[in-house]
Amino acid sequence: MAAPRLLILADPKMLPALANGLREGGRFDVLPVPLSDGGAAAAAAPRADAVAVFYGAPGRPLAATVQMLAAAVRGKGGRIIAVLQREAVAQRDECFRAGASDLLFMPMSKEQFVSRLEAAVALAYTPDKGPAADVQVNSRAAQVKLPHAVVTAAGVHASTAVPFLPGETVRLSLQVDGTPQQAWGLVAANGPEARIRFAGLAPEEDARFREWVKKTSAAAPAAAEPSRPIPAPAAPLSGPPPGFADRPRVRGEAAGPAAAAPRPKVPEPPPPVASASVPESELPTPPMVPILPGLATPPGASTVAAQPEGAPKPEPGSGVDSSLFEGIQTPASVAPVAPAVEPVVWPVPVALETAKAAVLAALFSPDDEPTVPVEVMFSAKKVAAALSGGEKGAIERLGTETHFADAAGERVALDVARAEGMRLMAASEPSKVDDAAVKVLTQRVDAVVASLQKDADGAIARGEVEALQVVRASSAALSRDLLSLKATADRLRGLAAAPRLGAGALDPDVVLPGQAPSARPPPAKAAEVPVRAELKEFAKFEETTPAARKRAALIVLTIALAAAAAYVVLFALPKVRDIDGAKLHIPGVVRVELGEKTARVVVADSFQDKPEPTLSQLISYLREQKMSAAVLETPAGAPAGQIDVKTGTVVGVRGVKPPDKAAGPAP
Incomplete structure (x- = not known):
């Protein structure tokens, strides 16, 4: 599955x-x-x-x-x-x-x-053992009592069916330790056995229900008592849980004509639920409740009489406020549906001639306002204030038939439509985007942009740089206003804002000299948002990010390099012992540095003049130190000779002849 x-x-x-x-x-x-x-x-x-x-x-x-x-x-x-x-x-x-x-x-x-x-x-629910209790189930459409329903830690179940659909939200009322309790429920099954899950229990409420179920289930065998005689109907054994006196009668209560108004018989509550400290004669007796109009009789409930015309409604005593179910629309709801509100059709395009008349009046005759709607005049004044000096001069010089006047008029029409759309969004009024009207506005803008492009081509051919800049500024402002209208339409449709154009000839973000910038706030700097408390609870769900993996690898590499350096310093580098020549008592020897197999000997100038007997004593000492070779140097660092300690061969020492190869090694 x-x-x-x-x-x-x-x-x-x-x-x-x-x-x-x-x-x-x-x-x-x-x-x-x-x-x-x-x-x-x-x-x-x-x-x-x-x-x-x-x-x-x-x-x-x-x-x-x-x-x-x-x-x-x-x-x-x-x-x-x-x-x-x-x-x-x-x-x-x-x-x-x-x-x-x-x-x-x-x-x-x-x-x-x-x-x-x-x-x-x-909608998982597994019936389990638990105490029996009378449970009142209420919804917006019906209310049903489940006598002797089994209450578990997960919810309630009864052997009768209920008139609610699986997945419907209901309100449960029952008594816990003699105290009326209410909880939300979610119907898991409606028949042949009713199963209702507890829904939305707070942790302390869940613990209270579990403790009560556990304690009552353990005490049920010891609390079993013989059945008591049922007194006359005027004094029933017990009434419904406190606060439920105004509920309709259900199956199990005495049936009779509504006109006679007999007191209903209530089944004896189970021992775990009933309070033994209150005498039975002092328990409240519910009044008669007429039939509620317009409700279907559920399979597990009996019919009741109709509400008389003009009769006062009983005060709610069950604690179940019907307003709790306002706004819940489930398949079982039978409340009358209010007539649908007609949505406002948006946008309504303003005629180009009307928009042009308004913007021209705002430019050249601010005191003489034409007969146009107030919102059109307001947008015309805003657009007129944003026009560049070149656009104003071109409109004044060439008249109303110029393409700059058409562009200003279309900007007024777009601003009127955008302002109306923003008002609808702010007021949360039901609205419907008229795609045909949006298309008409878009086609009108495209036609004006095409005319401005022809003017731009002519300015390029004539080499008129200033005229080209004015045309591009007017075209960019018109394109920017069109994108703003499309973004408003997308928001009214429930979509995200339309993306803006990138860099190009009609970039709406381009503001040329002499042109007023677009009336939109600068983008706010992204500030660090503090981590909310609830986000920390889901840290266990997070996976390791690439940055964290790189950081861990860097730490491991640093530790490995440190270990390698320690190994080199402690084990790889040779150990050198420095011995002063005064301690050796060998004439002509200033200092001896002993390594693992080789030695460095610093000799005085007197050694070069008379190497014997210093040379023999030095070779004997080096053999005792298990050296294989030695290098002789003067205090100034100049080489003074070499010694093969194993064979006793001396090379490079003045006054000592190199050994004859045929004679073999020296003794």
């Missing part, structure tokens, strides 16, 4: 580590997308089986991201898993209302995190 495709949305610094860690073992087919790229996330959501959203980001809260993806993911049966820090538990209900299926709290170990994520995506 193929691994489920998991779309992960997180901070860009976390994505590589998360993707590598979640791909291990082939559990997920991971598709990482930066949390800040809403367009890419919306495009990838329909292709994903599940989405994991990590922490949120400044300007993009976690709940807002979940709500944006809920319709595309949960509408086709997928899961959305939100991940929060433990201290951000206050955001849990908001995330579930936005459409989250489950919620995990960090920090936790990598293995535990991956296992819980896999179980939530697969």
Whole structure:
């Protein structure tokens, strides 16, 4: 079976580590997308089986991201898993209302995190033994009571079916140690046996449920008591858990006509759940609740009477706020759908003649404003202020039929459309990009640019450098405004900003002398972003980078070089002993340096005049030191001869004849 495709949305610094860690073992087919790229996330959501959203980001809260993806993911049966820090538990209900299926709290170990994520995506739930309790299950569409449902550390299960679809988010209410508790749940199976996973439990809540299940399961055999007689209906054994008096009646309660309004019979609660310290006669008795209109009767519940017209609605006493389920759109939701809001069609092109009239009035008649819309006049004044002196002079000299006037008018039309698009984005109004209108504006701009290019060719032919610069400045400004319009259209479509042109004749970043720069802020310097606390928890997912590998190799190489140098110094270099000639008591010998097999002997000038008996004594000493050869030098460093210690042969010493080869070695 193929691994489920998991779309992960997180901070860009976390994505590589998360993707590598979640791909291990082939559990997920991971598709990482930066949390800040809403367009890419919306495009990838329909292709994903599940989405994991990590922490949120400044300007993009976690709940807002979940709500944006809920319709595309949960509408086709997928899961959305939100991940929060433990201290951000206050955001849990908001995330579930936005459409989250489950919620995990960090920090936790990598293995535990991956296992819980896999179980939530697969709707895994294994029925286990546990205490029995009456569990109230609520959703936006229905509410059902599961009498004697089995509560485990992972969730609840009962032998009856429930009218909720697998993967639907519900609200669970039960009593833990006599205290009413509520938790979010995720339906794992709706029939023939209902299975509901706990969802979004904080660590301390999870520990409390586990401790209660363990303690109650151990005490169940010892707490078994004989059944008690059921008193009259006016004083039932027990009521529902505190705060649930206004719920509709379910199967197991007394059936009867709604007009008679008898008190419902409530099944006897199991010993582990009921409190033995409260007398049965003092337990609260729930009032009668009429039938809620528009709800289908679930298989495990009985029918109830209809709500009378004009009757006051009962005050909520269950603690389950219906607003918790606002915004959750699941296949089981039956709430009336509000009529769809018609999107605003954008852009609406301004006629060229209207734009030209506005910009000419802003240039030459600022006091006489033509009858044009306010936004057109505002853009005309802005464009007129940005025109270069050459463009203004050309328009004034050649009149309204010049290509420079057409370029200024098209810039006004583009600015009006761009400003309206920015307003729609800021107000988050539903909008629809009219591709035909964008194409019309583009074709109009292309026609003006082609006319300006002809003017540029003529200026080149005539050698008019100043005229060429004015034409290029006007063409570049027009191209820049067109790119800004296309970027606005892409943002309204949910895509990233359109890339700008590179270097070239129509580079929108070129600003010529006399031309006002584009009204856009300079790019901010990239500052070092401090490492967030949640990023440190995923350091274990990180792989070794090339820089780290190079650094480790450099450290190993440095250690190897240091070891080699130590070896050379301690073992490879020969050990030399320096002996003063006064200690040898050999006349004519100043100093002796003994190596491993050779020696260096410094002799006085008197040795050269009379080498004997100094030479014989020196050879004997060198043989005692196990030397094989010796070099004789004067104190000035001049060579004085050589000695073969083994044979006693002396070469280069004045007054000593070299040995006869036929005579053999000296004794």
